[in-house]
Amino acid sequence: GNSVTQMEGPVTLSEEAFLTINCTYTATGYPSLFWYVQYPGEGLQLLLKATKADDKGSNKGFEATYRKETTSFHLEKGSVQVSDSAVYFCALLHSSASKIIFGSGTRLSIRP
Amino acid sequence: DAGITQSPRYKITETGRQVTLMCHQTWSHSYMFWYRQDLGHGLRLIYYSAAADITDKGEVPDGYVVSRSKTENFPLTLESATRSQTSVYFCASSERGNTEAFFGQGTRLTVV
Numbered sequence: 001g002n003s004v005t006q007m008e009g010p011v012t013l014s015e016e017a018f019l020t021i022n023c024t025y026t027a028t029g030y031p032s033l034f035w036y037v038q039y040p041g042e043g044l045q046l047l048l049k050a051t052k053a054d055d056k057g058s059n060k061g062f063e064a065t066y067r068k069e070t071t072s073f074h075l076e077k078g079s080v081q082v083s084d085s086a087v088y089f090c091a092l093l094h095s096s097a098s099k100i101i102f103g104s105g106t107r108l109s110i111r112p
Numbered sequence: 113d114a115g116i117t118q119s120p121r122y123k124i125t126e127t128g129r130q131v132t133l134m135c136h137q138t139w140s141h142s143y144m145f146w147y148r149q150d151l152g153h154g155l156r157l158i159y160y161s162a163a164a165d166i167t168d169k170g171e172v173p174d175g176y177v178v179s180r181s182k183t184e185n186f187p188l189t190l191e192s193a194t195r196s197q198t199s200v201y202f203c204a205s206s207e208r209g210n211t212e213a214f215f216g217q218g219t220r221l222t223v224v
Contacts (some may be wrong), residue, residue: 034212043202043215044155089154098143098162099170100211104154 002027006090006103008028013080013110021075021106023064023090031068031092033073034100038087047075047088082110115139118216125142125193125223133188133219135203143206144186145213146170146178148199155202161186162209193223 007022025033032051036044048057053068062077073090090103116137125131135144142163147155147170167178175197178187186205190197196212200220204213209214 013180032210032212036215043217044204045215046212049212093210093212095210099145099157099160100204101157102147102155104152 002031002092002094002101004090004092004101004103005108006088008091008104009087009107011106011108012099014107015082015110015112016079017110019075019077019080019084019108021088021090021108023073023075025071025090025092027071027092027094029094030068031094033035033064034091034093035062035064035073036076036102038105040086044089067076076077080108080110082112084108085110116203116205116216118201118219121217121219123219123221125221127223128192129192131190131193131221132213133190133203133221135188135216137184137185137186137203137205137206137214139214140183141205141207141214141224142170142177142183143209144180145204145206145211146176146188147202147204148172150199151216158188158201163200190221193221195223197221198223 003026016068035047037047048059050057050066056065119134145160146158161167161180203216206213
């Protein structure tokens with residue numbers, strides 16, 4: 001079946017460090033891929049998405065590229081800020097399924 | 113205000129009691145979802161609905177009941193609450209089954 005695996009946290013970085021959060025998926029065909037972010041005490045917000053192979057989603061300095069050959073959608077940011085501290089969820093949506101499947105989430109903490 | 117709202121934000125109830133969590137969206141989205149978020153499990157789908165009067169089970173439906181008499185509302189009922197249902201519950205909606213979902217702010221439910 002469809003599934004998402006993302007790196008376990010917590011991840012702790014210093015401000016201005018480079019961030020990578022790994023995400024791989026298992027699915028048939030070509031699912032849409034998402035990164036959601038959850039700030040403390042809030043619901044999930046869509047951070048970025050990609051709907052086909054080689055698409056790059058980007059928002060707020062974050063990027064992720066849909067890699068069909070490695071079934072991956074790693075999240076990257078060149079210089080993180082304290083305000084990026086949150087839990088990040090990788091997710092997929094198969095066009096035939098109509099429900100989003102989430103990874104287990106990665107907690108990111110950025111220290112000043 | 114447009115968007116998706118959940119109520120209450122916090123609820124404490126006793127084992128065996130019935131409790132209903134409310135979800136309301138103003139976008140006229142066809143699809144609505146209920147997830148629960150627990151440490152170590154990420155988000156798990158409880159129930160979803162493709163349209164008014166159409167509902168289907170997700171990954172963890174036992175102990176929950178849903179209804180959708182109107183497009184904009186999707187209440188979740190715990191018929192006889194158990195301690196294992198202590199969790200944070202998120203409602204979400206999407207325009208169609210193959211697009212991203214938008215989340216409410218969550219309801220933190222504690223069953224004592």
